[in-house]
Each structure stands twice: as structure tokens, then as C-alpha cells.
Amino acid sequence: MTQIYDFDIRAIDGANQRLGDYAGKALLIVNVASRCGFTPQYEGLEALYRKYRDKGLVVLGFPCNQFGHQEPGDEAEIKSFCSTNYDVTFPLFAKIDVNGDDAHPLFRHLKQKAPGALGTEAIKWNFTKFLVDRQGNVVKRYGSVDTPASIETDIEALLAS
Numbered sequence: 172m173t174q175i176y177d178f179d180i181r182a183i184d185g186a187n188q189r190l191g192d193y194a195g196k197a198l199l200i201v202n203v204a205s206r207c208g209f210t211p212q213y214e215g216l217e218a219l220y221r222k223y224r225d226k227g228l229v230v231l232g233f234p235c236n237q238f239g240h241q242e243p244g245d246e247a248e249i250k251s252f253c254s255t256n257y258d259v260t261f262p263l264f265a266k267i268d269v270n271g272d273d274a275h276p277l278f279r280h281l282k283q284k285a286p287g288a289l290g291t292e293a294i295k296w297n298f299t300k301f302l303v304d305r306q307g308n309v310v311k312r313y314g315s316v317d318t319p320a321s322i323e324t325d326i327e328a329l330l331a332s
Contacts (some may be wrong), residue, residue, distance in 0.1 A: 213257035215319030284309035
């Protein structure tokens with residue numbers, strides 16, 4: 172059976188990264204975009220990361236250009252945008268697809284374990300968030316309109332358990 176820690180991903184700088192390196196941490200996995208109405212959520216995601224990283228939370232950002240072509244840049248442009256505009260320090264990864272035939276296996280796994288409204292698996296838009304516990308279990312899925320601040324209580328409860 173596949174577990175979240177079995178996936179290899181490519182970091183935004185091109186290096187190979189194993190999700191197994193985050194074993195024992197709570198994860199907030201988010202598909203992100205630089206030119207989206209929800210882009211200001213980078214600020215809230217970074218705030219959560221800074222507040223809870225010493226307690227075991229890691230935010231993981233996955234740029235995606237599948238929704239309105241709102242992430243058109245390459246990895247260097249994305250990294251620069253996030254650093255310059257939102258002082259992002261949480262890990263960012265190479266641009267991926269989250270839906271369709273080319274969806275990254277990580278996102279196929281996340282969608283299967285935490286379907287959206289009415290049991291649909293497809294991700295509807297940028298800034299869909301998946302909360303994963305310290306054992307690698309996908310605990311909950313949040314939509315784009317769910318702000319980082321609105322899910323803080325769930326994160327605190329997960330870190331306390």
C-alpha cells in the first residue's frame with residue numbers, strides 16, 4: 172500500500188526530494204499559483220509555517236498552472252516571486268499538474284484519500300490544501316476559500332495529538 176512518504180518529488184531548485192524526509196512531521200500540502208486571487212494566502216501559509224514549524228508542521232507548496240494559467244513562470248521565476256513578495260521560507264517544489272492524466276502521483280494519492288465535495292476527487296482551483304498527520308495519514312482537505320488562518324485550529328489539534 173502506498174503511503175505519503177513513498178513519493179519522490181522535485182524541489183523548486185531541481186533537486187530530488189523524498190517525502191520520507193518529512194516522516195514524523197505534520198504536513199500542509201498546497202497547490203499554489205502566483206497570479207491568482209488567492210495568491211495572498213502565501214502570507215498566511217508562511218505565518219503558519221513560522222508559528223508551528225518548531226512544533227512539527229511543514230508547509231509544502233506545489234506550483235500548478237492548470238487553473239486559468241495563473242502560474243506561467245518557470246521555477247526560478249516562481250521562487251523569486253514567492254521570496255520577494257511573501258518572504259516564503261517553506262519548501263517549494265517544481266511545477267506540477269494536480270488533475271488529469273499527467274497529475275503527479277502525490278496529488279492522485281491525496282485526492283483519493285481526501286475527496287472533495289460530494290466525493291469528487293478533482294481539485295477545483297489553486298490553493299487547495301491537504302492536512303497530513305505525523306504518521307502520513309491524509310486527515311482533511313480544504314478548498315481555496317479556506318484561508319490558512321481558518322484551519323489553524325485543526326493544525327493545533329493535530330500537533331497536540
